[in-house]
Amino acid sequence: MSKKKIQSVGVRSFGKKADIFFNVFLAIFALSCVFPFVFVIIISLTSEQSLLTNGYTLWPSEWSLDGYRYLMDLKEQLLQSLFVTVTVTVVGTLINTTFTSTFAYAISRSDFVLRKFFTIACLITMLFSAGMVPNYIVMTSMLGLKDTIWALILPMAISPFNVIVMRTFFKRTVPDSIIESARIDGASELRIFGQIVLPLAVPGIATISLFAALGFWNDWFNALLYIQSDNLIPLQYLLMKIQANIEFMTQNASMGSALSSGAEAIPKEATRMAMVVISTLPIALSYPFFQKYFVSGLTIGGVKE
Incomplete structure (x- = not known):
């Protein structure tokens, strides 16, 4: 050999x-x-007694649905909060993706005169913030959005970080020659963006959409600031309130016999973990549906000589 x-x-x-x-x-x-x-x-799925006796184990001695049963007692409020969260996530993601992609496309074009000004303005908002008090005054006094569903959407309607990500994606993925050819053929900027740029930018759009959806789904701070109506409470904020009520009943169980018996009957650890499952599982199941778009569109289109 x-x-x-x-x-x-x-x-x-x-x-x-x-x-x-x-x-x-x-x-x-x-x-x-x-x-x-x-x-x-x-x-x-572990019983509270098993957790107290054996601690956390991979195979508990006693299985139980007490944590989920406790939450099912609040199913009406849970379903209402889930509906609010899904609505905010879907509408907010569409708005965020639209604003982010159009802004990023504008500042990614070399022939846009004010691209440097708007890029610097975007970077400044990433580094500096007016603070919670001015934001609250603007949302409540100037815009009058307190206790409305828009108070959960508009504060995150655009993401400066995603703008920078999409700006880089547009500059590297969308050749100037394709856009110039479309302009020569008489296509408007809106038509170029909708029919040429977006099909090439599917992976980037899918990525920022997933980031935006995750942010809207996990948001609870805006609800804490602006929402008072029980019908507009999102799921994450409701679960935090349930957790706070459980801790309050546990810490103050010695105040009275009724409160003590009520606190002892609550499966505290199982309920905490059940809340984590309820808040995490839906968004985790959405990842496979987004994953296929991360690689699609990378080889679509090109400049033909």
Whole structure:
């Protein structure tokens, strides 16, 4: 066997070993990411007595749905809050994606005269903020949005970080020659953006949409500031209030027999973990639907000579 053949065999053997090593490494890493959430689900299905006796275990001695039953007693408010959260997430993500992508596209074009001014303005908002008090005054006194669903959407209607991400994506993905060709053919800027730029920017749009959806889904601070009506409370804020009520009843159980018996009957740990599952599972299940768009569109289009 010649020297070159021996070297090629050695390279292939090393390549196979390296593939096996990295596959095993990535599998272990993936399991380490999934395991905490699986463990939370197990704890949420564990009886309170088993948790007090044996602590946290992967296979509890007694399974129970008491945590979920406790939350089901509040199912009307939970469903209302879930509806509010889904509405805010869907509408807010559409608004955020629209504003972010159009703003980023404008400042990504070299022929836009004010691109530097708006880019600097976007960067300044990333580094500096007016503060909570001016934001509250603007939302309540000037815009009159207190105790409305728009108070949960408009504060996050645009993300400066996502603008910078999409600006870079547009500059690297959308060739100037394609846009110039469309302009020569008489296409307007809106038509260029809708029919040429957006199909090429599907991965970037999907990425910022996922970031925006995650932000709207997990938001509770705006509800704390602006929402007083029970019909407009989002899911995350409602779960925080339930958690606070459980802690209050637990810490003040010695104040009276009725409060003490009520606090002892609450599956505290299982309910906490059940709230984590309820608040996390829907957004976690949406990841596979977004994932396929991350790579689609990367090779769509191009400049033909």
